[in-house]
Amino acid sequence: MSEVKDEKMKRQETIKxxxxxxxxxxxxxxxxxxxxxxxxxxxxxxxxxxxxRCGKLLWPPRIVCxxxxxxxxxxxxxxxxxxxxxxxxxxxxAPLGFVEDLPFCIGIVKIGGLYLSTRIxxxxxQDLRIGMKVQLKMIRLDDGRVFYRFTPxx
Amino acid sequence: MREVAIVGGGATKAGKxxxxxxxxxxxxxxxxxxxxxxxxxxxxxxxxxGAAQPERFVFQAHVAPMIAEYLGIxxxxxxxxxxxxxxxxxxxxxxxxxxxASGMVDLAVAFGVEKMFMPDMAEAQTNMxxxxxxxxxxINGLSAPPFFAMTAQRHMLKYGTTKEQMxxxxxxxxxxxxxxxxxxxxxxxxxxxxxKSPIVAPPLNLFDCSGIxxxxxxxVLAPAEDAxxxxxxxxxxxxxxxxxxxxxxxxxASVTEWVPLKMAVDETLRTAKxxxxxxxxxxxxxxxxxxxxxxxxAFGWCKKGEGGEFIEDGEPYIxxxxxxxxxxxxxxxxxxxxxxxxxxxxxxxQQVRGEVPKGRLVDGAEVxxxxxxxxxxxxxxxxxxxxxxx
Numbered sequence: 001m002s003e004v005k006d007e008k009m010k011r012q013e014t015i016k017x018x019x020x021x022x023x024x025x026x027x028x029x030x031x032x033x034x035x036x037x038x039x040x041x042x043x044x045x046x047x048x049x050x051x052x053r054c055g056k057l058l059w060p061p062r063i064v065c066x067x068x069x070x071x072x073x074x075x076x077x078x079x080x081x082x083x084x085x086x087x088x089x090x091x092x093x094a095p096l097g098f099v100e101d102l103p104f105c106i107g108i109v110k111i112g113g114l115y116l117s118t119r120i121x122x123x124x125x126q127d128l129r130i131g132m133k134v135q136l137k138m139i140r141l142d143d144g145r146v147f148y149r150f151t152p153x154x
Numbered sequence: 155m156r157e158v159a160i161v162g163g164g165a166t167k168a169g170k171x172x173x174x175x176x177x178x179x180x181x182x183x184x185x186x187x188x189x190x191x192x193x194x195x196x197x198x199x200x201x202x203x204g205a206a207q208p209e210r211f212v213f214q215a216h217v218a219p220m221i222a223e224y225l226g227i228x229x230x231x232x233x234x235x236x237x238x239x240x241x242x243x244x245x246x247x248x249x250x251x252x253x254x255a256s257g258m259v260d261l262a263v264a265f266g267v268e269k270m271f272m273p274d275m276a277e278a279q280t281n282m283x284x285x286x287x288x289x290x291x292x293i294n295g296l297s298a299p300p301f302f303a304m305t306a307q308r309h310m311l312k313y314g315t316t317k318e319q320m321x322x323x324x325x326x327x328x329x330x331x332x333x334x335x336x337x338x339x340x341x342x343x344x345x346x347x348x349x350k351s352p353i354v355a356p357p358l359n360l361f362d363c364s365g366i367x368x369x370x371x372x373x374v375l376a377p378a379e380d381a382x383x384x385x386x387x388x389x390x391x392x393x394x395x396x397x398x399x400x401x402x403x404x405x406x407a408s409v410t411e412w413v414p415l416k417m418a419v420d421e422t423l424r425t426a427k428x429x430x431x432x433x434x435x436x437x438x439x440x441x442x443x444x445x446x447x448x449x450x451x452a453f454g455w456c457k458k459g460e461g462g463e464f465i466e467d468g469e470p471y472i473x474x475x476x477x478x479x480x481x482x483x484x485x486x487x488x489x490x491x492x493x494x495x496x497x498x499x500x501x502x503x504q505q506v507r508g509e510v511p512k513g514r515l516v517d518g519a520e521v522x523x524x525x526x527x528x529x530x531x532x533x534x535x536x537x538x539x540x541x542x543x544x
Contacts, residue, residue: 021280023283023288023292023293024293025289025293059290059402059404059405060287060289060290060402060404085308086304086305086307086308086409087304087307088300088303088304088307088355088356088357088358089355089356090295090299090300090355091352091353091354091355091356092352092353092354092355092360093275093279093297093299093354094276094279094295095276095277095279095280095282095283095295095297096274096276096277096279096280097280098295099276101295104295106294106295106296106300106304106355107304108304108403108409114404115403115404115406116290116403116404117286117290117291117294117296117403118294119294119295125356130307130311147293149294
């Protein structure tokens, strides 16, 4: 019987976070047609699109109005202070990339006529109350990409 | 349009299984084909597969042909996967129903499978955050538990629903799953167990949440006029409804009132020509305890906001107003996403055949509904079944 060769294979065990496990979208104009949202956010402005033809306020931001099919949309400001509509605190079962953040608060914030889900930073569950005012904040990743969060208004 | 019957079905035991996705498929396929007479895999013309996220859980796409291969099916008319997250299995049943009703297919299999346990469970949780709009909601870590936690918080605020009332839903469903050999959790629990279980996302504790589950199941569907060729005791589809309103959190009709569920209920009652009083068994999607409470309300067995009192009064137990989840529900049986709706249907079939243990048998049950929700409860799917054509 001939001997079967038993060869060790080296596999790379540490890899850069792959695109498919990255929660944050590619934000620049080469990758998305709503790059203005992120440009505005970098200037501290939370914005969304509004249809110039039928006046419909759209969230998430779009390139076509689902109400009238117009692609003439304008960017409008939602303001920087909202009201906490609901909240909870993730204590178990966080996804990859968020495990280090546990526990963290998540809420639904009413702002500019919209209900946005968001992380609520700089607060524990006990600090939060339905109806309390929350302030817009921005987080910036190492690679420059940004996203919005909220924090209790002081 | 032809009337359609379920002529048989089979399933794996659900739970944390020492088995691969492929093993689960084969186990359930064998059980399914052994449950019917005069049908070989080669007779199946249509295969519809409910599978929510095989690409992420087991790194496999194009799964319907793989299931056909493993089960020896050579589909000649229809083959596809039907993805609707937690409603994927019901989507498979719905398409199989439509294919047979239209005359396109004479014998179809609706199959469902999910292998959810992964070596690193944080990876499984990652998968669950792309169910909601990943770039706007999932990005915030918003998976199912925090969404339903906020739903519960608003329901408690608006209607006075209590954590203890929610816990009672889990107690009921574990009571019934303790008598279900296919269930993931086969132990009775108490209200205290629920309230003292680890907090996942307040106000939800671990036992307020359905589990991560491996499992597979399949059913065979045939035209009603042929059903007796394959079994002495078929069960018939008599109607159904399905509705979707919005997707991102901002575009939901309401957090505390599931408008698409009301739409799906109305359509089910209309097409099945029944009232809620005709329903003997309701397999409702209790992914979280608050879900089942809101479903009592949307079906209309109690007034809006009184779901908590409904469970407190024992009304959703066998012998009460309506038997809700005598299978043990998702809370007791587990929730292998794509397989869940198929598992509900098989249990209803066994109920009308009188094949389930006495402690959870709804004696003489005539009409049943199976319900699934998916996403941020923005999609609701219902099918109504009966032991006889009406």
